[in-house]
Amino acid sequence: MGKTQGDAAGGDAFDEMLAELAERRQEFREQCYVPRDFVARLKRLGLYRASTPERFGGETLPPAEFLRKIERISAVDGSTGWVASFGSQLVYLGSLPLETQAEIYSDGPDVVFAGALFPVQQATPTERGFLVNGRWKFASGCMAADIVCVGIPGDDSTSGRPRGALVRPERLEIVRDWDVVGMRGTGSFDLVAEDVEIGREWTFIRGGEPVIDEPLYRYPAITYAAQSLSVVSAGVARAALDFAEQEGAGRASITGAPGLADRAYYRAGIAEAEAALRSARAYFYEAADEAWRELAAGRLVGDRHNAHMRLSAAHLARTASEVVHKVVSLSGTAAIYHDHPLQALLGDALVPQEHAFLSPAMYDAAGAVLMGRAPTVPAFR
Incomplete structure (x- = not known):
């Protein structure tokens, strides 16, 4: 099925936002926050109504579709992707009294x-x-x-x-x-x-029983939060790989040694990192898509499926960090300078895997559920 004219217009607006972000990301890093004017631009793209209840004017995005948008933003700037990812977390508020929710959305769905x-x-x-x-x-x-x-x-x-x-x-x-x-x-x-x-x-x-009866509010809330943060790391790793492939094709060594793309270890290492990221990413989106199909069919997300979503989110964050570290390790002395593009990506890749939702403990908790035991960490779904 082809895109409608509205889809194309929306895509153009998203691309224009990414272009502005590329110009302003250093500004955001230096002041240490994404300013209100740029968040307003994200609002206009619908990111902050993607998990607002439809009864209050929300325009639900299936989780995987929302996550792909966050990944694209994060490939330009991880910090802005992180901030935009909180557009998913209004699902936390689904257990509030309806009167309270009505007040929250009284000025519109973009909260x-x-x-x-x-x-x-x-x-x-x-x-x-x-x-x-x-x-x-x-x-x-x-x-x-x-x-x-x-x-x-x-x-x-x-x-x-x-x-x-x-x-x-x-x-x-x-x-x-x-x-x-x-x-x-x-x-x-x-x-x-x-x-x-x-x-x-x-x-x-947090994670309490929602009073909103809509499919997104039956999607495990804490799991969705974990996915939204994890996918930021995928965007950061994508940026590192894109940079590595472009650099490999173009930069000569200052010592007169072969260019990066002419070195077997560089070609093999970058290819291995590419395969690792794409594999982890495929598992991540497969789990999200399957869960949404279950909900759309009127079924609930079972504990085993939730365990796969938590496991794939933690695994993606860890794999993405490893990918960026690998790119840096292959990139030679140029990458040791503070102003080298990989340094910012290296720092950004470190953060998601350190979040409690994505820590190494998630492997043990998921394994326990897959073997018929109770999860070993609290707030697993």
């Missing part, structure tokens, strides 16, 4: 959500909710967020699981302390609350 759940901080019960105090880390994208989430303790009603508490960012202090080697532009700053009261109806359990 930018950011979260800083940990470390869980003090919350004193009040008549209407909780009085919240504390400091939370890693609030990626908070500089352009419409609403943010902080972590507070659970109680008997949550089976001990911590709550997420939603608050407008202007009620918190944003501490700009993001000084890192990778994903510098994500704006993953700290959030600070001092005696901020939050109504109980604005709190939720």
Whole structure:
């Protein structure tokens, strides 16, 4: 089936966004966040309504389709891909009362959500909710967020699981302390609350039972978050391989040695890395596509299938990082300079595999489920 005129126009707009991103990514890295004007551009492309409930004006994208868009962005700039990936995470809010959700989307479906759940901080019960105090880390994208989430303790009603508490960012202090080697532009700053009261109806359990009856809200929420972060690494690795193949074809050695493309170890190493990334990526998208087909057919995603989604996400993040490291190791002394393009990609590739959702522990947890045991980590789906 060919593209419609609307599809073509949408594709043109996406390509134009990527072209602007290529021009501005250094700006974002230097200021350590993606600014509101560029996030507004992502909004216009529908990335922040892709997981909004359709009853509130959302335009659902199947997860794999959303993930492919994030991968393309990340191939230009990993930090912007990371921030854009939070367009998937409105599914977290599906367990909120419908009245609360209606208020969240009262100004339209394009809502930018950011979260800083940990470390869980003090919350004193009040008549209407909780009085919240504390400091939370890693609030990626908070500089352009419409609403943010902080972590507070659970109680008997949550089976001990911590709550997420939603608050407008202007009620918190944003501490700009993001000084890192990778994903510098994500704006993953700290959030600070001092005696901020939050109504109980604005709190939720991450991964809690949704009150929205739509297919996307039956897709495992925490798994979708893990996939959305993992696919950023695939884009970063793609950028490294594209760079390596172009460099190999064009650069001569300053020592008079054969050019990179004339060295067997370089050709073989880059080809091996290409195969590794494409293999991990195929497993990742296969698991996402199969899950969506199950939901579209009115069936639920089973525990074994969820384990494959978690495993493929962790494996993609690890493989992508290994691919970028391999490219650097093959690229000679040019890659050791701070301003070499591979240095930024190397730092960006490090970050996704370090996220708790994508850590090596996911291999053990997935293996346990595939062998009929309980997952060995909490919040596995």
